[in-house]
Amino acid sequence: MATAVGQLPIEHNVPIPTWFRIGGRADRLARPRSIDELRSCLEIDPDLRILGDGANLLVDDDGIDRLVVRLDHADWKSMEFDSRSGVVRAGAGADFAKVITGAVRKGLAGLEGLTGIPATIGGATVMNAGGRFGEIASCIARVHGIDHAGRSRTFERADIPYTYRSCGLNGIVVTAVEFHLTPDDPAAVRARLIDCMAYKRDSQPMGANSAGCCFKNPVLPRDIPDIGAAGTRISAGLLIDRAGCKGLSVGGATVSPRHANFFTTSSDAKARHVIDLMSLVQHRVADAFGIMLDREVVVWSRSP
Ligand SMILES: Cc1cc2nc3c(=O)[nH]c(=O)nc-3n(C[C@H](O)[C@H](O)[C@H](O)COP(=O)(O)OP(=O)(O)OC[C@H]3O[C@@H](n4cnc5c(N)ncnc54)[C@H](O)[C@@H]3O)c2cc1C
Numbered sequence: 001m002a003t004a005v006g007q008l009p010i011e012h013n014v015p016i017p018t019w020f021r022i023g024g025r026a027d028r029l030a031r032p033r034s035i036d037e038l039r040s041c042l043e044i045d046p047d048l049r050i051l052g053d054g055a056n057l058l059v060d061d062d063g064i065d066r067l068v069v070r071l072d073h074a075d076w077k078s079m080e081f082d083s084r085s086g087v088v089r090a091g092a093g094a095d096f097a098k099v100i101t102g103a104v105r106k107g108l109a110g111l112e113g114l115t116g117i118p119a120t121i122g123g124a125t126v127m128n129a130g131g132r133f134g135e136i137a138s139c140i141a142r143v144h145g146i147d148h149a150g151r152s153r154t155f156e157r158a159d160i161p162y163t164y165r166s167c168g169l170n171g172i173v174v175t176a177v178e179f180h181l182t183p184d185d186p187a188a189v190r191a192r193l194i195d196c197m198a199y200k201r202d203s204q205p206m207g208a209n210s211a212g213c214c215f216k217n218p219v220l221p222r223d224i225p226d227i228g229a230a231g232t233r234i235s236a237g238l239l240i241d242r243a244g245c246k247g248l249s250v251g252g253a254t255v256s257p258r259h260a261n262f263f264t265t266s267s268d269a270k271a272r273h274v275i276d277l278m279s280l281v282q283h284r285v286a287d288a289f290g291i292m293l294d295r296e297v298v299v300w301s302r303s304p
Contacts, residue, residue: 018054024063052123060301092122107186112193116200137162208264215293237261250277
C-alpha cells in the first residue's frame with residue numbers, strides 16, 4: 001500500500017532488505033528524490049532511520065515504527081573522480097564497491113584496502129568502515145549532510161570526531177562525501193585491491209548471510225595472558241573463539257566456525273535468535289575474560 005505526503009510517496013508495511021536476510025518490516029518507508037524531499041521526511045519524523053545497504057543492520061521481528069528512508073534514487077548515487085587532484089565525490093546512496101573500483105581504475109590510492117565491505121557511501125562513512133588495511137575516515141576530506149532540523153551542514157574532516165567504527169556525527173543524515181585520494185600507478189593500486197580481497201575471502205564467511213562483525217574489537221583494560229597487553233585493541237573474534245563459542249547456535253543463528261565474530265543466519269532464523277545469541281556470547285566472553293563486548297551491529301526496534 002502507498003500514500004503520499006505532498007509529492008512524497010510513502011510505502012507501508014515494507015520488507016527491509018538486510019544482509020542477514022531476516023527481520024521485521026518498516027511501517028512506513030520513503031524514497032526521497034531530492035534534498036527538499038529528504039527535508040519533508042524529517043518533518044514527518046525527525047527521528048527517522050536511514051537505510052543504507054543493510055549490511056550492518058538487524059531489524060527486530062516486530063519491525064520498526066520510525067519512518068525508514070532509503071537514498072536509492074539515481075541522484076543520491078552520483079560519483080565523480082578527478083584523477084589529477086585525487087578528489088572523489090560520491091552521493092550517500094552510491095555503492096561503496098563501485099566507488100572503490102572507480103578509484104582504482106583511475107589509479108587513485110587509499111580506498112582499495114576497504115574492498116569487500118558491503119555498504120553505501122553514507123553507511124560506510126557513518127560506521128567508519130574499516131579493518132586490517134585501514135578505515136574510511138583516513139580518506140575523507142569533507143562530509144555533507146542535513147541535521148534533524150533540516151539544515152544543510154558541511155563538516156571538514158578535522159571537525160569530524162571519528163573514532164573506531166563511528167563518525168560521531170550523531171543526528172546527521174549524510175547526503176554526500178568528498179574523499180582525498182592519492183594518485184598512484186593503477187596497476188599497483190589494483191594489485192593491492194586483489195590482495196585485500198583475497199585476505200577477506202580466506203578469513204571470512206563471505207557467502208553466508210551475516211552483518212560482518214557483530215561486536216567491536218575491545219581495548220584490553222588489563223594484560224590478559226595469550227591474548228594481549230593492557231591498552232591494545234584486540235580481536236573480538238579471538239575472545240569469542242577462546243570463550244568456546246565457535247559454532248554456538250540459537251535457533252537459526254550461529255557463531256560462524258570460520259570467523260567467530262560473524263554470526264550467520266539460516267532462512268528460518270528470527271531476529272530474536274540473533275539478539276539472544278549476541279547476549280549469550282557477551283555473557284560467555286564476560287565470564288571468561290571480564291570484558292563486556294560492545295555491539296557493532298545496529299539493531300532497529302519499535303519505540304517503547
Ligand atoms: C560480509 C560482510 C562483511 C563486512 N565486513 C566489514 C568490514 O570488514 N569492516 C567494516 O567496518 N564493516 C564490515 N561489514 C559491515 C558493513 O558492511 C559496514 O558497517 C557498512 O559500513 C554498512 O553500510 P550500509 O550502507 O550497509 O549501512 P546500514 O547497515 O544500512 O546502516 C548502518 C548504520 O548507518 C546508518 N546510515 C546509513 N546510511 C546513512 C546516511 N546516509 N546518513 C546517516 N546514517 C546512515 C544507518 O541508519 C545505520 O545506523 C561487513 C558486512 C558484511 C555483510
